[in-house]
Every structure is written in structure tokens, then in C-alpha cells.
Amino acid sequence: MAIAATIRQPTEECILPGLFSVEAILKTENLWKLYRAGKVDVPALRGINFEVLPGEAVAVMGPSGCGKSSLLYVIGGLAQASRGRVLVDGNDLTAMSDAERTKLRRHKIGFVFQRFNLLPTLTAQGNIAIAQYIHGDGFDPHRFDVVTKMLGLDGRLHHKPSELSGGEQQRVAIARAIINEPKILLADEPTGNLDTKNSEIVLAMLRQLNKDLGQTVVMITHNPEAASYFDRIVHMRDGVIVDGVSAD
Ligand SMILES: Nc1ncnc2c1ncn2[C@@H]1O[C@H](COP(=O)(O)OP(=O)(O)OP(=O)(O)O)[C@@H](O)[C@H]1O
Numbered sequence: 001m002a003i004a005a006t007i008r009q010p011t012e013e014c015i016l017p018g019l020f021s022v023e024a025i026l027k028t029e030n031l032w033k034l035y036r037a038g039k040v041d042v043p044a045l046r047g048i049n050f051e052v053l054p055g056e057a058v059a060v061m062g063p064s065g066c067g068k069s070s071l072l073y074v075i076g077g078l079a080q081a082s083r084g085r086v087l088v089d090g091n092d093l094t095a096m097s098d099a100e101r102t103k104l105r106r107h108k109i110g111f112v113f114q115r116f117n118l119l120p121t122l123t124a125q126g127n128i129a130i131a132q133y134i135h136g137d138g139f140d141p142h143r144f145d146v147v148t149k150m151l152g153l154d155g156r157l158h159h160k161p162s163e164l165s166g167g168e169q170q171r172v173a174i175a176r177a178i179i180n181e182p183k184i185l186l187a188d189e190p191t192g193n194l195d196t197k198n199s200e201i202v203l204a205m206l207r208q209l210n211k212d213l214g215q216t217v218v219m220i221t222h223n224p225e226a227a228s229y230f231d232r233i234v235h236m237r238d239g240v241i242v243d244g245v246s247a248d
């Protein structure tokens with residue numbers, strides 16, 4: 001665990017038994033998310049305290065409507081918190097302007113969704129490389145090779161999304177999400193549109209990215225078998241975490 005962990009002096013917040021303390025890469029404090037429905041605010045998240053250590057692979061499970069996607073979008077800076085704090089690599093997202101939050105998201109977070117959201121007119125290579133250009137550092141051939149080989153895409157790079165299987169499309173989406181070395185990869189039901197065989201391949205690759213590259217991953221899933229690939233399973237219900245809140 002925690003290949004890329006930053007070892008710090010012990011604090012009261014997070015002390016691994018008998019070891020050094022490791023500072024959370026992601027932390028929420030009393031996090032609330034309310035949605036306006038007519039004249040009332042409906043709470044999707046109700047005071048979530050949650051943390052993820054560098055190098056952890058965490059699965060989030062819970063019934064439909066319990067707030068899993070809301071949690072992912074708020075911690076990933078795609079949606080604004082209503083109350084409480086979100087700390088990503090020590091930066092308080094909730095104290096930032098929209099522009100600052102977008103910048104932080106681009107540099108520190110990678111997203112993967114159930115629908116692959118690839119650009120249909122670009123090849124697999126184009127879909128991945130464009131993320132490097134948008135990030136601002138330009139094309140990095142070494143990183144591109146490492147990521148595409150690890151995801152088994154080297155033979156498929158010149159195909160457009162419509163010429164790829166669902167599993168291959170999702171692997172392109174994962175490559176795009178991690179090409180700029182984000183601190184955290186967030187995945188919202190990444191195997192939700194895949195058959196069993198492709199789901200297993202995608203999950204094994206997410207696990208490998210975590211083990212071999214130290215990629216921190218938080219993944220939502222409805223499937224207990226998918227969750228079992230991960231170090232820790234967090235269970236949510238009605239906007240709160242009921243189990244698996246921290247790494248120890
Ligand atoms: N944009 C929105 N506007 C209003 N209510 C919303 C919005 N997004 C989500 N909700 C509500 O917030 C609650 C949590 O939704 P969320 O999408 O986070 O659940 P989920 O656990 O991801 O569910 P699923 O497993 O079905 O994807 C639900 O009651 C949902 O109807």
C-alpha cells in the first residue's frame with residue numbers, strides 16, 4: 001500500500017498502527033450537499049467525514065440515490081459543496097473560486113464515467129493525447145507509452161471509438177484520465193456498461209495501475225465482486241457513510 005505515500009511526522013489525525021503517519025491525499029470534513037427541489041433543499045450528502053491515503057484503492061457502494069455520485073463530484077471539484085470542507089492534497093476546494101477549483105481539478109484529479117465520453121471523431125491515440133495538450137505540458141511520449149501499454153491499448157491506438165469494444169473504450173477513457181499523473185483517479189461505475197469479461201479486464205487494470213504506479217483510486221460500484229478488487233470498501237446509505245470510513 002501507499003507506494004507514493006508522503007511520510008510525515010505523526011499527527012493525531014491519521015496514525016498507521018506502529019508506523020509513521022501518512023497524510024490523507026483526500027479528506028472531507030462534515031461535508032453536505034443539498035439540491036434545490038422546488039422550494040426545499042434536499043440533502044444528498046449529510047455530514048460526510050471521509051479520508052483516503054495516498055496509494056489507496058477505495059470502492060464506494062450503496063443503494064441507488066444514497067449520494068455516491070454526489071460525493072464523487074464534490075470531492076472531484078465537479079460540483080460545489082453546500083457545507084463543510086474538501087481537502088485535495090492539502091488544498092481546500094471549498095475555499096476556492098470556480099476558476100481555481102477547475103485548475104486544481106485539471107492538475108490533481110482524473111475522472112472516469114460509466115459512459116466513456118470519448119470524442120467520436122478522434123482515434124484512441126487522439127483522445128488520450130488531447131488530454132496532455134489541454135493539461136498544458138504538451139505530448140509526453142514516454143508517459144503515453146507506459147500508460148497505453150499498461151492498459152493493453154498499443155494495438156488499438158489508431159482506431160476511433162466506434163471501432164473499439166466497450167472494454168477498449170473504457171480503457172482509453174482510463175488512459176485519458178491518468179495520462180497527466182493525477183493524484184487521484186475517481187471512477188463512477190466504470191464497469192456499469194460492460195459485460196462480465198470486459199468488467200474483469202478493466203477492474204484488473206485499475207488494480208494494476210494502483211499496485212504498479214501507486215495510483216490512488218476511488219471507485220463507485222454496485223457490484224460486490226468489483227469492489228472486492230479494492231483495499232477498502234466504503235458503504236453509504238441516505239447521504240452518510242455507514243462503514244469503512246477510514247483506512248485503519
Ligand atoms: N442535480 C440534481 N438535482 C437534484 N437532485 C439531485 C441531483 N443529483 C442528484 N440528486 C439527488 O440526490 C440524491 C443522491 O443522488 P446521487 O446521484 O448522488 O446518488 P447515487 O448513489 O449516485 O445513485 P445511483 O446509484 O443511482 O447512481 C438522490 O436523491 C438524487 O435524486
Ligand SMILES: [Mg+2]
Nearest residue numbers: 068069070188
Ligand atoms: Mg450515481
